[in-house]
Amino acid sequence: MSTAIRVPQQERSIEKKNKIIQAGYELFSEVGYYGTNTAEIAKRAGVSTGIVYGYFEDKRDILICVLEIYIDKVYEPLAHIVERADKPINLHKLALSVIDKTIELHEQNAKLHNTLHSLATTDEAVNAQFISLENKITEQMSKQLVKIGVKSDCITEKVHLAMNIVQSYAHETVFDSHSYIDYAKMKEIVCNILVELFR
Amino acid sequence: MSTAIRVPQQERSIEKKNKIIQAGYELFSEVGYYGTNTAEIAKRAGVSTGIVYGYFEDKRDILICVLEIYIDKVYEPLAHIVERADKPINLHKLALSVIDKTIELHEQNAKLHNTLHSLATTDEAVNAQFISLENKITEQMSKQLVKIGVKSDCITEKVHLAMNIVQSYAHETVFDSHSYIDYAKMKEIVCNILVELFR
């Protein structure tokens, strides 16, 4: 009954689909999922309202695609840092790099992150993507650490936890700004925890 | 011009207001803020649509009230645990209690937590409440630790960070269920980090 969603093969179409995703990305970031309507997405993408439903099943479908590129945007840089880590391992330096990059990523994406994270509660697919992102990061990082000589039991658990801590700290820094907190000192503490964890 | 909001003094009225808050609490938890409409809240509270606006300014006002009791629900038990901590201090035991209680609280409230947290991005008042909750917990906990003899510099930063870590772990445990993670082991690791932090 309903027109099937086009899987665009031609370059023009792919480009257009990406523009819509990009517009969604921006708007969801700026005003959240419920603060955005499809007409605005279309407008910002420079396409008509109707054609959005040629490329996406519904509004949620755009969100899913936004989520995908969000995950890439977050995953790639972190994976890259870890990949380049080399012997002789300098845990402290690595920790610092990861922290700084996570903060940077948070600065760019934190609103969207919150929006997506909240939707994960209600939407199974969104939740699944988040979990898989964490899986990927954890796995990649664990492998690399082992490869560069880190010897520690429970390495997966530690990596996973470490990422959570870093994320938590990044969020704190970017957002909450409790006046009584010295974020530079806190960073050191986080760094020490990480180093301690993998020694 | 606008009808003033009743400030219910009589027991019956307070009860009714609480019923509405409770209904909001449940529905926001189950289907999120945007998935809930005022008619449903009224229905579940066993009142008419109209009277909701006798007790609350608007839908968002219900959310603010839900947030308030949510914060109490989270703050009270944790504060209680810390208050009862006594000399000679057993950091390991205290850490465990806090972790377990946080998990328990998360199990009851995590969906709502996410919903509220996401709205903090858009709503300044919601954000402010969250920050103040963290402030309260951090302050209360820091004081108590000092009182029972914990000697450590940067105690505020450490407490704050510790709470984040615990929270992060609790969320992980309750929600994400990565199959490759051994959550019991992770718990031990978290516990060790905390103990190490304040030794």
Place this chain on the structure above:
Amino acid sequence: MSTAIRVPQQERSIEKKNKIIQAGYELFSEVGYYGTNTAEIAKRAGVSTGIVYGYFEDKRDILICVLEIYIDKVYEPLAHIVERADKPINLHKLALSVIDKTIELHEQNAKLHNTLHSLATTDEAVNAQFISLENKITEQMSKQLVKIGVKSDCITEKVHLAMNIVQSYAHETVFDSHSYIDYAKMKEIVCNILVELFR
């Protein structure tokens, strides 16, 4: 089925009913019929919402009562002026008095007048009251003019028309304020028309 409307005999009740009418009078004047709600009327009258429906059938019924006292407020002073007019008749002076009093009344009641007048279009009872007001004024004035020696045919038509003209002028002066109009001069012109009419 519905509780009959009380016709208050006791003084206290009459007083209360009048307070409600007065409150209605003020509010309808200030923000119009549709800009006023019954709760506000009750509040300003210092009574409960419920009791309003003990004295009045519905909101419209209040309007009807307001209309009645409005009519008295307008009718009495004008009637009074004409009654006091005496031989030897000074048409010019009488005209001036009527014009000035009409302006004064308009200043106090013009918004209400508009509101009521507009409702007359949809509400037969309101319309009837307006017509009867005009009847009363016309009749009273005609009689008096004849009594004091004005000899003119079509006296009823002329009086009626005269009142309309004065009203029209009063409205103009109080409200419209066209910058290019010299209202003092216009007043003279109106005055002359009236004098001419009954000479």
Place this chain on the structure above:
Amino acid sequence: MSTAIRVPQQERSIEKKNKIIQAGYELFSEVGYYGTNTAEIAKRAGVSTGIVYGYFEDKRDILICVLEIYIDKVYEPLAHIVERADKPINLHKLALSVIDKTIELHEQNAKLHNTLHSLATTDEAVNAQFISLENKITEQMSKQLVKIGVKSDCITEKVHLAMNIVQSYAHETVFDSHSYIDYAKMKEIVCNILVELFR
């Protein structure tokens, strides 16, 4: 953030916008502004509720547009009559034409006129339009009268007043139907006043 109002250029769209205005025109006439809801307007215009907000900002915006065409409907015919007045001037005939046309216009539009006029009290834009209408008529008429040789001081004031008188009479005739008034005679009287005014 808010969806932009379409400014329809295509004929089809203009037609549709006009249909909505026409429906508003009729309904506001029949049952007043507050007696009309947007769903009814849409229904009578043969469109969906939603599209109304594609063409208009809100319900009041429809009213403003209705007001505009109302003003044209009233202004054009009167302006036309005056334009065609020619030397040698026959004031009596001109007065009669204006009176008759005003009555005719009143018959078609009086209910709407009342509705609009009442709203002018609350709505500045509506009020401004009414004033500007009067300005236009007065100016146009004054010019023409001078052009065709009417020599009189205070011509603007007189024209303005004259229009008010005619309007007042027209309203009287169409609406009030006081049984004791002979409207034919009254018309003569009005006519004489006008002639006298500009002689």
Place this chain on the structure above:
DNA sequence: AATGAATGAGCCTTCATTCAT
């Protein structure tokens, strides 16, 4: 007689989605 809490129909408006072109 009086209170004011409670009711629920109704209103304006938005927006995801569809459809004629």
Place this chain on the structure above:
DNA sequence: AATGAATGAAGGCTCATTCAT
């Protein structure tokens, strides 16, 4: 493939009126 006008269900909120006390 593309447009953007059109749809209509749904939501937040108001308020005249009723009812329990």
